[in-house]
Amino acid sequence: MLIFRIIYNLIIFILLPIALPLGYLFALKKNEEKDYFERFGFIKIENIPKKSIWFHCASVGEAKSIKILVDKIREELKDISIVVSTVTYTGKKIAEKELNPDISFLLPLENSLAISYLLHLLNTKMFFIVDTELWPNLIYSVSKKCKLYLINGRISDSSFKKYYFFRFLFKKLLNHFEKIFVKSEGDFAKFSKIIGSDENLINFGNLKFFEKKDVDISEVSFLEGKIITAGSTHRGEEELVLAAYESLEDSFDKLIIVPRHLNRVDEVLQLVGNKGFYPVRWSNGDSAVKNAKVIVVDVFGILEKLYKISEKIFIGGSVVENIGGHNIYEALQFEKVVATGKNMWNFKEIYDLARKYNVVYEVEDTQQFIEYLRDDFLISADFYGFERELKKKAREKLDKILEEIRRWV
CATH class of the missing domain: 3.40.50.11720 (3-Deoxy-D-manno-octulosonic-acid transferase, N-terminal domain)
Structure with missing residues (x-):
């Protein structure tokens, strides 16, 4: 381990004379000097x-x-x-x-x-x-x-x-x-x-x-009607979303797909086009997005804003088997019943709690996704119980850290 540290610090020492001026030029360019x-x-x-x-x-x-x-x-x-x-x-x-x-x-x-x-x-x-x-x-x-x-x-x-x-x-x-x-x-x-x-x-x-966050929706407020947002999707999940949407297209005004990795945007646009829809990139501007039925988001930072204005929400990374799900609380904080696949092991604690209070709906195939889009699950959802237990768990967890802090300060 000592040899590793010596080599590691030697590399830093050698690179420093190069990194310092180059880094400063980058900082100047970004007004961070x-x-x-x-x-x-x-x-x-x-x-x-x-x-x-x-x-x-x-x-x-x-x-x-x-x-x-x-x-x-x-x-x-x-x-x-x-x-x-x-x-x-x-x-x-x-x-x-x-x-x-x-x-x-x-x-x-x-x-x-x-x-x-x-x-x-x-x-x-x-x-x-x-x-x-x-x-x-x-x-x-x-x-x-x-x-x-x-x-x-x-x-x-x-x-x-x-x-x-x-x-x-x-x-x-x-x-x-x-x-x-x-x-x-x-x-x-x-x-x-x-x-x-x-x-x-x-x-x-x-x-x-x-x-909960105070999410400003002014950036997306021009969107109207009944909206489905499929957030953080991975390859293989857009097909499921599109198949379900196709069956109930007339019941919704817009489908918005937000790929987890934006380097897949072109791939998703082609997939949507192959299904017979006419997708629009979010970056094409408000007018184009407002008049489109299917939108593919190609910018960062608007997912929670879309969740807040959407009627139906799917959280990706959960139908495919090797991801383990993504953060469902980004949508649940707005008291929206969300759909996910069963592969949510990275968020098991909050997912199990969400299922306990019927604020999440599990989908495995197109038919179950259609049922989620068609039915009103808010009737049986207990967001009050979910938030109450979540806050209780939060207090317990924070107390663990505060207990550690009191030991040393």
């Missing part, structure tokens, strides 16, 4: 905290996901300062807006001297890495100075193959964490296999599930 040198440890701290908890978030999604936890810490531990670092400039701006941290900056990436100095200066008692950001120098430096935790831990199927192959390295890294709070049972199993133990693992779930 003001904070650029924070990446190399040049960080100004105006008010030194008596003690702090430091959250590191890679970017926007991670910063947003911990809002409920940060708010809870502020509510119960008023003498603790909140420090947030990010990898991206956009992530920093979102973190400042959403989390209102006492101190925020771009992480001095893999700079052990800068990290150690900041941990001492900020009197950091606990360090949370949000999501699975496994930077070796960061992990080694933090674990020597304070308690290190991983929260919202996840490992994709493709990443797991690499992690497992190099588990002799990743096991060492993961053993530096006091506890690892993972997103799902699937992630729990993956971390267990890599580490060789589940002693310090906790199946926490996703913090994003525990708080």
Whole structure:
């Protein structure tokens, strides 16, 4: 392991003279040069905290996901300062807006001297890495100075193959964490296999599930009528959606398909065209979209807005067998009964809860999808019970983290 660290840091040392000026040129191009040198440890701290908890978030999604936890810490531990670092400039701006941290900056990436100095200066008692950001120098430096935790831990199927192959390295890294709070049972199993133990693992779930969002629908408000949205779809699922829609086309004004991976947009457009429809890209503009029956979304950031205005919603990654589902709470928060396939193991806890209160409908074939589109399942749905139990689980889970925090601060 020592040899690996020597080689790793030697590579960083060699690349640094090249990366620094190139990175600055990219920052200039994107108008991000003001904070650029924070990446190399040049960080100004105006008010030194008596003690702090430091959250590191890679970017926007991670910063947003911990809002409920940060708010809870502020509510119960008023003498603790909140420090947030990010990898991206956009992530920093979102973190400042959403989390209102006492101190925020771009992480001095893999700079052990800068990290150690900041941990001492900020009197950091606990360090949370949000999501699975496994930077070796960061992990080694933090674990020597304070308690290190991983929260919202996840490992994709493709990443797991690499992690497992190099588990002799990743096991060492993961053993530096006091506890690892993972997103799902699937992630729990993956971390267990890599580490060789589940002693310090906790199946926490996703913090994003525990708080409703204030979603602005002005960007999609020009859409009218009865809308079906098929979100985060994968190859093989669009055919199911289109077959069901074809049977009940006259009952709906629009079908909107949002592929999980936008590099499949052309493929999906061709598939829709081959079925006899005339699809329109979302990027073609409001007028074209407003007059179309089938729309394929080719931009980021509007899925939840579409869920909010839709009458029927299908969440993809759940009919195909190798994905494990996607986040159903993005739609359930709007009190819409959603359809999914049965393959929801990555979100088993919230999926089982949703089925308990009849707020999700399982489809396996075209006929079941048609039944979902045709029938009104809101009659038997208990969103009040679902939200009440979800909040109860959220409190229990947050209490686990607060219990850990109280141990060390």
